[in-house]
Amino acid sequence: MTATTSLPEVAPTGGTGPSHPAGTRGNTLLRLRESAADYVFYLPVLVVFVVLFAIPVVQSLYWSFTDFSVRSPEPEYVGFANYGRIFNDSSMMTALWFTLAYTIGTTLIVTVLAIPLAVVLNRRFVGRNLVRSVFFFPAIPSIAVLGLVWGFILSPIGSGVLNTVLDAVGGLGPVPWLSDPQLAQLSVILVGVWSQLGWHAILYLAYLQSIPSDLYEVATIDGASRRQQFFTITLPLLTPAVTVSQLLLLTNGLKVYDLPFTLTGGGPGYATYTMTQSIIQRGIAQAEFGQASALAVVFMLIVGAVVLLQLAVARRLEGRIR
Amino acid sequence: MRTRARWGSVTTSLVMIPLAALVGFPFYYIVVNTMKTQQETANSPLALPTSLNFDNYVEVFQTLPLVQSFANTFVVTVASIVLMLVVGSMAAFASLIRQTWVSRAIAAMLVLAFVVPFQSTLIPLYRMLVDWRLVDTLQGLVVLYAAGSIFCYFLIQGYMRTVPFEVIEAARVDGAGVFRIYWTIVLPLIRPILITVGVFQAMWVWNDFITPNVFISSPRNETLVLQVYSAVGQFSVNWPAFMTLTVIVLIPMVIFFVVMQRHIVNGLVQGSIKG
Numbered sequence: 001m002t003a004t005t006s007l008p009e010v011a012p013t014g015g016t017g018p019s020h021p022a023g024t025r026g027n028t029l030l031r032l033r034e035s036a037a038d039y040v041f042y043l044p045v046l047v048v049f050v051v052l053f054a055i056p057v058v059q060s061l062y063w064s065f066t067d068f069s070v071r072s073p074e075p076e077y078v079g080f081a082n083y084g085r086i087f088n089d090s091s092m093m094t095a096l097w098f099t100l101a102y103t104i105g106t107t108l109i110v111t112v113l114a115i116p117l118a119v120v121l122n123r124r125f126v127g128r129n130l131v132r133s134v135f136f137f138p139a140i141p142s143i144a145v146l147g148l149v150w151g152f153i154l155s156p157i158g159s160g161v162l163n164t165v166l167d168a169v170g171g172l173g174p175v176p177w178l179s180d181p182q183l184a185q186l187s188v189i190l191v192g193v194w195s196q197l198g199w200h201a202i203l204y205l206a207y208l209q210s211i212p213s214d215l216y217e218v219a220t221i222d223g224a225s226r227r228q229q230f231f232t233i234t235l236p237l238l239t240p241a242v243t244v245s246q247l248l249l250l251t252n253g254l255k256v257y258d259l260p261f262t263l264t265g266g267g268p269g270y271a272t273y274t275m276t277q278s279i280i281q282r283g284i285a286q287a288e289f290g291q292a293s294a295l296a297v298v299f300m301l302i303v304g305a306v307v308l309l310q311l312a313v314a315r316r317l318e319g320r321i322r
Numbered sequence: 323m324r325t326r327a328r329w330g331s332v333t334t335s336l337v338m339i340p341l342a343a344l345v346g347f348p349f350y351y352i353v354v355n356t357m358k359t360q361q362e363t364a365n366s367p368l369a370l371p372t373s374l375n376f377d378n379y380v381e382v383f384q385t386l387p388l389v390q391s392f393a394n395t396f397v398v399t400v401a402s403i404v405l406m407l408v409v410g411s412m413a414a415f416a417s418l419i420r421q422t423w424v425s426r427a428i429a430a431m432l433v434l435a436f437v438v439p440f441q442s443t444l445i446p447l448y449r450m451l452v453d454w455r456l457v458d459t460l461q462g463l464v465v466l467y468a469a470g471s472i473f474c475y476f477l478i479q480g481y482m483r484t485v486p487f488e489v490i491e492a493a494r495v496d497g498a499g500v501f502r503i504y505w506t507i508v509l510p511l512i513r514p515i516l517i518t519v520g521v522f523q524a525m526w527v528w529n530d531f532i533t534p535n536v537f538i539s540s541p542r543n544e545t546l547v548l549q550v551y552s553a554v555g556q557f558s559v560n561w562p563a564f565m566t567l568t569v570i571v572l573i574p575m576v577i578f579f580v581v582m583q584r585h586i587v588n589g590l591v592q593g594s595i596k597g
């Protein structure tokens with residue numbers, strides 16, 4: 001499960017330190033290998049994998065081809081009917097559409113803002129540590145709670161603080177941040193950007209700090225401007241960070257649920273409805289297990305494709321850098 | 323040249339500090355309003371409170387079982403993290419002492435878990451927990467969070483290569499069994515990665531909303547985040563009380579952030595930078 005929401009999921013094998021040549025290791029291990037008990041250490045993780053991943057995935061696949069629901073508790077084969085219905089149902093299609101819009105929106109905006117932010121946070125200035133911490137902090141608390149807080153800030157009535165400020169500054173009437181469909185979608189995306197920006201900037205910062213400073217010294221001596229240095233040194237050396245960060249943003253975006261759910265509840269109408277909310281609504285609340293399973297399978301295929309891409313690109317980049 | 327650099331630094335500060343203030347604004351907003359009455363919040367939402375008034379804190383603690391939900395969250399987080407780290411490190415240890423085709427096959431199989439989002443297993447898992455009578459229990463949440471052990475396995479396994487094999491070999495020659503080697507030699511040696519992974523997974527479990535929202539229904543089993551969500555309706559007109567609730571819930575996270583900042587950033591980098 002990649003539900004570790006904000007975790008970098010790439011690079012499961014972070015190889016640090018010297019690895020031992022397989023041959024010599026094999027000999028020294030002879031005595032250990034005599035004991036079959038060693039494999040017992042795999043047992044817990046295998047139980048976790050079978051019970052929490054393998055069996056549920058197979059069940060989801062099976063149910064997605066049946067009419068299994070509270071109304072028909074004996075699953076009966078219905079072919080691809082559930083899959084076909086996804087594309088004819090407006091709530092499921094809007095969910096798919098908004099999930100994609102959120103994913104692409106947050107990925108693009110965060111990437112465009114986080115790189116310059118990281119470059120600035122890498123310079124020396126008064127208050128730098130405080131500024132870094134403040135930008136990073138929104139990634140720490142639960143986004144569900146932050147979504148609720150933003151609900152108050154964006155509220156159209158009375159003390160909605162953003163509207164109060166807009167009114168005081170420019171005499172603008174209350175802006176329906178959360179009750180107009182397009183504005184609600186924009187609000188969700190912008191709050192999503194706010195909560196993730198600093199986190200990704202810190203990720204880029206870590207990569208920036210690993211760029212040797214003599215590269216810049218040489219470039220300065222050669223007369224390269226700051227801008228040229230950014231485009232010819234910084235950006236190319238940041239490529240691995242861009243891959244990691246973007247693919248994290250993509251997977252987290254596709255799996256988004258907490259933020260729209262607590263900020264808008266999926267509304268107005270279905271404007272900010274997500275695929276996850278749709279699966280939960282169909283599968284748990286309405287107990288249409290077959291239909292919800294089909295949606296879950298489609299969702300898994302989309303996320304799976306992105307994760308596989310993520311692993312493939314990361315592996316390839318790694319090969320090029322070494 | 324030096325003065326120019328200094329001026330540049332001043333400009334950066336002048337730009338970045340207001341920007342940071344903007345980013346941190348929601349936190350300022352909720353904190354100042356915890357010490358106001360409803361009337362004051364409506365009239366001047368951004369002003370500093372006129373006095374140190376803790377009535378809202380008293381009210382929130384009186385109306386909600388916050389201690390209970392804090393205890394629930396704490397127990398679930400600690401139990402889940404211990405379970406994940408034990409399961410993950412055991413498997414990583416197995417892959418260290420057994421570098422055979424079986425180990426490679428298991429590793430390849432476990433990678434598949436990364437392709438499966440929680441949402442896609444949600445409905446079968448829900449029905450499974452119903453069968454096991456674990457829906458709406460804290461144990462049920464811990465069972466679900468155990469899924470995180472696979473992520474732990476991969477991070478720990480990467481770090482375990484740094485364990486000098488001679489140490490294990492020596493212990494073996496001295497007659498120590500595998501369980502003793504795992505427990506008394508390997509676990510202490512990999513403590514840094516256990517802390518990093520533990521901190522990261524703890525943030526996930528503590529903050530998680532989707533699992534308790536789907537699996538917990540009775541108020542006495544609510545986690546903190548779920549309790550905040552359920553209380554929105556209750557405090558829909560009393561904004562200061564709601565802000566107070568969120569501040570109370572955020573305080574442990576702020577402390578955690580300040581104490582663990584180094585480990586959090588470490589974990590963030592560890593997962594992405596190699597070597």
